[in-house]
Amino acid sequence: MDVSQSIEERLKEMMERNNQQLLGDIGQMIHKISDNSLKSNSCNLLEAPKFKRKSNEEQYKANDKVMHKLIDIDSALDLQDLSAAKEAIIEGKI
Incomplete structure (x- = not known):
């Protein structure tokens, strides 16, 4: 050769x-x-439902925050970005 x-x-x-x-x-x-655009579109398209009690609305908002953090964690794990996943977990605990 x-x-x-x-x-x-x-x-x-x-x-x-x-x-x-x-x-x-x-x-x-x-x-x-695509993950970021889906998140921003879902937040803009879906309005929070109306609640009879303030405590129900607060619980809905807390659950929504946790759901968004779980989406962030899932995306970070898909990208194998463990530091971003850990950060999202810590933020979700707060």
């Missing part, structure tokens, strides 16, 4: 690895953007 062929094969391997990394990064960005 001559030197130019060896260099060509090595460059091809590096380019394939680089392309795979870029595709993975783009996929993660698209996933993150």
